Amino acid sequence: MERVQIAPGLNFSRMIYGLWRLGDASDTSPAHVQAKVEACLAQGITTLDHADIYSDYGGEALLGAAFRAAPGLRDRVEVVTKCNIVAPLGRHADARVKHYDTSPAYITAAVERSLRDLATDRVDLLLLHRPDPLMDADATGPALDALVASGKVRAVGVSNFRPWDTELLQSRMATPLAANQIEISLLAHAPLTNGDLAWMQRARMPVMAWSPLGGGSLFASGEPPLTRALQDIAAREGVDMAAVAVAWLLAHPARIMPVMGTNDPDRIARLSDALRVRLDRQDWFTLYQAALGHEVP
Numbered sequence: 001m002e003r004v005q006i007a008p009g010l011n012f013s014r015m016i017y018g019l020w021r022l023g024d025a026s027d028t029s030p031a032h033v034q035a036k037v038e039a040c041l042a043q044g045i046t047t048l049d050h051a052d053i054y055s056d057y058g059g060e061a062l063l064g065a066a067f068r069a070a071p072g073l074r075d076r077v078e079v080v081t082k083c084n085i086v087a088p089l090g091r092h093a094d095a096r097v098k099h100y101d102t103s104p105a106y107i108t109a110a111v112e113r114s115l116r117d118l119a120t121d122r123v124d125l126l127l128l129h130r131p132d133p134l135m136d137a138d139a140t141g142p143a144l145d146a147l148v149a150s151g152k153v154r155a156v157g158v159s160n161f162r163p164w165d166t167e168l169l170q171s172r173m174a175t176p177l178a179a180n181q182i183e184i185s186l187l188a189h190a191p192l193t194n195g196d197l198a199w200m201q202r203a204r205m206p207v208m209a210w211s212p213l214g215g216g217s218l219f220a221s222g223e224p225p226l227t228r229a230l231q232d233i234a235a236r237e238g239v240d241m242a243a244v245a246v247a248w249l250l251a252h253p254a255r256i257m258p259v260m261g262t263n264d265p266d267r268i269a270r271l272s273d274a275l276r277v278r279l280d281r282q283d284w285f286t287l288y289q290a291a292l293g294h295e296v297p
């Protein structure tokens with residue numbers, strides 16, 4: 001599978017396995033979690049996307065249990081995790097309101113907790129999960145630099161940041177921000193025209209795409225033209241509609257890295273089908289036009 005350089009000496013698989021729903025599975029045993037990871041590895045998918053808030057702040061420990069039970073598994077993957085969302089759940093149940101915290105003390109403590117829960121000595125990529133309107137970039141930037149210097153975090157990036165949010169944080173850091181994870185799909189295509197993708201390409205910043213299938217709503221969107229377009233190409237290419245929708249993202253010159261989340265073993269085994277889909281420019285615009293609901297200007 002194609003690899004994307006995130007930072008010097010750190011490369012990710014072009015497709016990423018997302019662990020948002022890991023705790024929703026009927027079986028969350030270490031063996032079952034390992035089986036999902038192994039199914040990804042068999043396809044060349046080596047990068048795992050996590051966040052401290054997933055599964056009410058309990059999801060990282062599920063992956064960590066699999067790492068403990070299968071020595072050597074951790075060294076075969078790259079781990080992404082995120083922090084800074086404080087919701088009244090799990091260990092933050094006493095929070096009065098959902099909020100964001102990008103203070104150095106919070107970020108540092110969150111990383112230490114993630115390292116313990118994940119049973120690892122380093123996070124390959126740490127992302128700030130959401131822009132924080134109270135972020136003090138003069139404090140947050142050096143705190144992220146310090147985590148990289150310590151070796152506990154190999155690279156840092158952002159998630160859901162707009163270009164100006166990213167520029168502000170980067171202006172206070174010595175470490176280059178390594179990636180931005182944004183929502184983008186056939187149903188969430190605004191980044192194509194609102195400047196987000198153009199800015200990231202200009203900055204040569206890797207782009208990770210969360211919810212590339214619209215959280216499943218892509219196939220229940222009530223958009224017959226889009227459904228028909230996906231079905232037509234899927235039949236031609238011998239794959240399902242999900243593979244076509246992901247291939248549409250993969251075709252973009254920004255080298256978007258889709259974050260694919262599913263607990264279904266059959267779907268996990270077919271994640272890389274998207275790499276077999278060949279879309280020419282007119283195929284791409286056929287899907288885009290169907291998603292827009294009108295012809296391009």
